[in-house]
Amino acid sequence: MADRLPTRWQPRHALCLVTDGSLCAPRTLVEVVSAALQGGVGMVQLREKKLDSRAFVERARAIQALTASAGVPLVINDRLDIALVVGADGLHVGQSDLSVADVRLWLPDALVGLSIESMADLLAAPAGVDYLGVSPVFATATKADAAAALGLEGLAAIRAATRLPLVAIGGIGAHNARAVLRHGADSLAVVSAICAAADPRAAAAELAGCIESESNSRPS
Numbered sequence: 001m002a003d004r005l006p007t008r009w010q011p012r013h014a015l016c017l018v019t020d021g022s023l024c025a026p027r028t029l030v031e032v033v034s035a036a037l038q039g040g041v042g043m044v045q046l047r048e049k050k051l052d053s054r055a056f057v058e059r060a061r062a063i064q065a066l067t068a069s070a071g072v073p074l075v076i077n078d079r080l081d082i083a084l085v086v087g088a089d090g091l092h093v094g095q096s097d098l099s100v101a102d103v104r105l106w107l108p109d110a111l112v113g114l115s116i117e118s119m120a121d122l123l124a125a126p127a128g129v130d131y132l133g134v135s136p137v138f139a140t141a142t143k144a145d146a147a148a149a150l151g152l153e154g155l156a157a158i159r160a161a162t163r164l165p166l167v168a169i170g171g172i173g174a175h176n177a178r179a180v181l182r183h184g185a186d187s188l189a190v191v192s193a194i195c196a197a198a199d200p201r202a203a204a205a206e207l208a209g210c211i212e213s214e215s216n217s218r219p220s
């Protein structure tokens with residue numbers, strides 16, 4: 001695979017919030033995203049599996065108002081059409097979604113993330129990817145169709161095989177964040193650790209603090 005090193009923003013040492021509105025109650029998704037941004041989230045991925053297109057666009061615009069004023073990129077999960085309509089900063093796709101090559105036809109300059117669930121996925125990864133979602137590192141109840149957990153050793157093996165930014169996802173929280181970073185993740189992506197937290201701002205601040213202190217203790 002070609003390691004592409006773009007000049008655009010990359011998720012290095014960032015905390016990524018992947019949204020799930022169904023986990024936010026009693027708060028709204030907008031309240032959780034707002035609190036998470038205050039806590040130090042550095043990228044938001046809007047992941048809506050059940051909304052129809054018009055509602056998805058409305059929600060994306062509401063979240064975009066928050067991310068834009070925080071200076072944080074908004075990435076849309078799966079839906080190229082929504083990313084284009086709202087002018088999102090990026091799109092995240094998985095192994096069964098639109099191909100990166102097709103996404104690049106429409107989003108030549110946006111941030112494009114690709115999920116990889118195995119070393120074979122890494123070896124088959126196309127050019128044009130800005131970051132890799134390494135998924136899932138640990139078992140998670142948040143995504144029903146998640147692949148088998150890679151574990152910390154699986155993450156470390158992928159780290160050794162690519163220079164692309166790695167965004168680890170799946171079962172990550174404050175209890176294991178430092179271990180994930182020490183096994184090669186550049187950034188952490190979480191859903192329940194923020195969306196379902198009693199205090200989403202404090203949860204984000206704790207995770208962002210782990211990323212900051214671990215990145216400061218690494219040789220650059």
Ligand SMILES: Cc1ncc(COP(=O)(O)OP(=O)(O)O)c(N)n1
Pocket residue numbers: 016018045047077078092093094095096097113114115116132133134135143167168169189
């Ligand atoms: C950062 C990050 N990594 C992996 C995923 C999973 O994407 P995908 O495999 O396409 O699954 P869905 O999220 O679409 O259910 C992700 N969303 N973000």
Ligand SMILES: Cc1nc(C(=O)O)sc1CCOP(=O)(O)O
Pocket residue numbers: 018047115135136137139140141142143146147169170171172189190191192193
């Ligand atoms: C959105 C997503 N993708 C995954 C994958 O394995 O591809 S796991 C996942 C959800 C992660 O949720 P939590 O932080 O609550 O474990």
Ligand SMILES: [Mg+2]
Pocket residue numbers: 077078092093094097
């Ligand atoms: Mg997908």
